[in-house]
Amino acid sequence: MPFIDLKAQYLALKSSIDARIQAVLDHGQYIMGPEVKELEEKLAAYVGSKHCVTVSSGTEALLIALMALDLKPGDEVITTPFTFAATAEVIVLLGGVPVFVDIEPDTCNIDVTKIEAAITSRTRAIMPVSLYGQVADMDEINAIAARHGNLPVIEDAAQSFGASYKGKKSCGLSTFGATSFFPSKPLGCYGDGGALFTNDDALAQAAREIRVHGQSQRYTHTRLGVGGRMDTLQCAVVLAKLERFDWEIEQRLRLGDRYQHLLSDLPVQRLAVRPDRNCVWAQFTVILNDRPKVQQALQTAGIPTAIHYPRPLHLQPAYQSYGQGLSHPHSELAGQRVMSLPMSPDLTQEQQDRVVAELAKALKV
Known part of the structure; x- marks a missing residue:
């Protein structure tokens, strides 16, 4: 499978x-x-955003967003430690300082009640992650940002393209939305790719220039930039995949609901999905005890699993110096207990039933 x-x-x-x-x-x-x-043009229309700028990866989307916002060395960006390394990586690459805020234990998204206490005079942006395909509490985050001098908010939506939040689409909820078209994402290409979304004309223009080495026109370099273009071939693949993307999102929602129901009697914690949004389940993730034993039993039964993510960033060697010596207990516990199950729009009910049956056996071993 x-x-x-x-x-x-x-x-x-x-x-x-x-x-x-x-x-x-x-x-x-x-x-x-x-x-x-x-x-x-099609992606901007789908999200409901004025501008879409395709780029070479989801990581590059975050990097270009921060460059367009003119992040300076020493500037702080508030984000979550429970995410893929790219979220903090781009901050550090520009000389910035990631300031980690712990997650909610039931969604694994950033805990908005802890953000305001992390803001200092050096805070330059807030970067929430829409983990596993569910948008974070963007209205509350935007309100906090507005109270503190209209701080820019960048939604790291690498896993949530196609998700909805209070009737709006992920990527169209803040200063910038950044997504990834890595093959395993809800909308994936056949290599690396990504996109930035914004309603701000000046930021969109900056992003377009940055992705072509800072050129405002050929060989006129008006700003620092990167080689961040998305290949035409990868754009062609995504255009084809858009043809059935609405159906795929419907399948993800249906299969996610079905997983939640099938797992309701098992001793695993299912992630909460807030009532004002949905989750497109880039990874269908559960939280359980004795993960190594369960993973081994599932592997023996031919059921693949994955861990997203085993060690939060404040405990990673490359980022420990940015952890301020603080503990983020919910992130640390999640790293020890999360496990992702097979999930894609083409997963059959028979396959899903088999996954749940083998998981039930593994939990009893």
């Missing part, structure tokens, strides 16, 4: 994907070809 069934997805979209790729091969504009603009 695959952890994420990308082969089934490709077979369902084969004719469209092949045609889109062939069109790029025929016109030969592999960098900034027409598919780039077409994808940006």
Whole structure:
């Protein structure tokens, strides 16, 4: 059983994907070809954002957002330690200081009640993560940011593209929304890719210049930049995948609800989904005791699992110096107990039933 069934997805979209790729091969504009603009327009319309800027990865999306906001060495960015390293990595690469705030134990998203206490005179931005496919408490975060001098808010939405929050789409809820098209994401390409979303004209223009080495026009470098363009071929793949993306989100929601129901009688903690939003389950994650034993039993039964993430960033060697010596107990406990189960739009009910049955056996061993 695959952890994420990308082969089934490709077979369902084969004719469209092949045609889109062939069109790029025929016109030969592999960098900034027409598919780039077409994808940006369609993604902006989907999110309800004025601007979409495609970039070379989700990590690059976060980096370019911070560069567009002119993050300086020593500037602080408030974020969560329970996330993939890229969230803090981009802050440190620019000389900034990640300031970690613990998570809610039931959603694993940043605990907004702890954000305000972490704000100092050096705070330059807040970067919540919409983990596992559920948007964080963005209205509350935006309100805190507004009270403290209109701090920019960057939603790290690498796992939540397609999710809804109070009737609006993830990526269109704050100063910047940044997402990833890594193959395993809800909307994935066949390599690396990502996108930035904003309603701010000046920030969008800055992001577009930064992604092409800071050029406002060819060989006129008006700012520092990076090589951050998304390849035309990858844009073509995402354009093809958009054709059934609404169906895929419906399947993710349905399968997520079904998992929640099937697991209700087992001794595992299911993640809470707040009533004013949904979760697109980039990873279907549960919280349980004795994870190594359960993982081993599932592996023996042919059921793949994964851990997102085993060690929070404030305990990672590269970021320990930014932890201020503080403990973040909910993040630390989650790192010891989370486990992700097979999840993709093409997961069948029979496969799902098998996963749950084998998990039930493993919990009794």
